[in-house]
Amino acid sequence: MTSTCYKYLVVTISRGDAFDPDCPTRVVLDRIGDKWTALVIGSLEDGPLRFSVLRARIGGVAPKVLTQTLRAMERDGLLTRTVHAQVPPRVDYELTPLGASLTGPIATLTDWAETHLGAILASRGDYDAAADAR
């Protein structure tokens, strides 16, 4: 961790305002840390999808919430929203280059998660067992 951004994080920590809304890591974490954004990115990796298909692929997401997620991502320039003037309505969502480039960092996180999930789950088991014993 030697990037300027990390320095920024350290600096903001020492300044006591690490939650400066312009802290890059915070901005990104607030976006992909929500419940559906990472899943949307994964679903759109192979190409554009329309609203209903996206909704079916992800499963279990309420229309309102999916709309919220997509709007936030559009606002951040992660995807484009294309309305086709026809009946019935058809709206396509497609990752921008910016959004597609986020798959890299997510993959890194995903690889780490896959490698270490066992350790995390085991640690949780131990911790809870020790707590129960008391």
Place this chain on the structure above:
Amino acid sequence: MTSTCYKYLVVTISRGDAFDPDCPTRVVLDRIGDKWTALVIGSLEDGPLRFSVLRARIGGVAPKVLTQTLRAMERDGLLTRTVHAQVPPRVDYELTPLGASLTGPIATLTDWAETHLGAILASRGDYDAAADAR
């Protein structure tokens, strides 16, 4: 994104239960996506710190919330909590190898965030300006 974990994500998506609590990416995202965990990891990178120092370094975090964060991280095996039997009490927190290894993926995310923050903020500005115009 060709890891097994990503396949797992895709599979769980197609199964409609992508929020299976055992989805590795979800577990990790739920932890580092919270408000303070990433900051704690950054603060502990250079060595162990005691509670009060950690609290001062991060700034703006309530004792209760910091305790919650540290306990969750301890439960997941990301750090160790060492109570020194002395008066006044002294408790040290230190990253485990597992916790330290998380700095890699976080750095990747941080680098991406630093590189693209400008584009995100610009996109937000455009989006909001267009919305205001209406």
Place this chain on the structure above:
DNA sequence: CGGGATCCATCGCGATACTG
């Protein structure tokens, strides 16, 4: 000093119903 206990504000998220 390092919390535990309690109360509380906020907000993400979800279920349901309705519409251009």
Place this chain on the structure above:
DNA sequence: CAGTATCGCGATGGATCCCG
């Protein structure tokens, strides 16, 4: 089809007070 409107729950995070 692709949303919007409304209602409301539950979890996170915070403020305050207290204790070993």
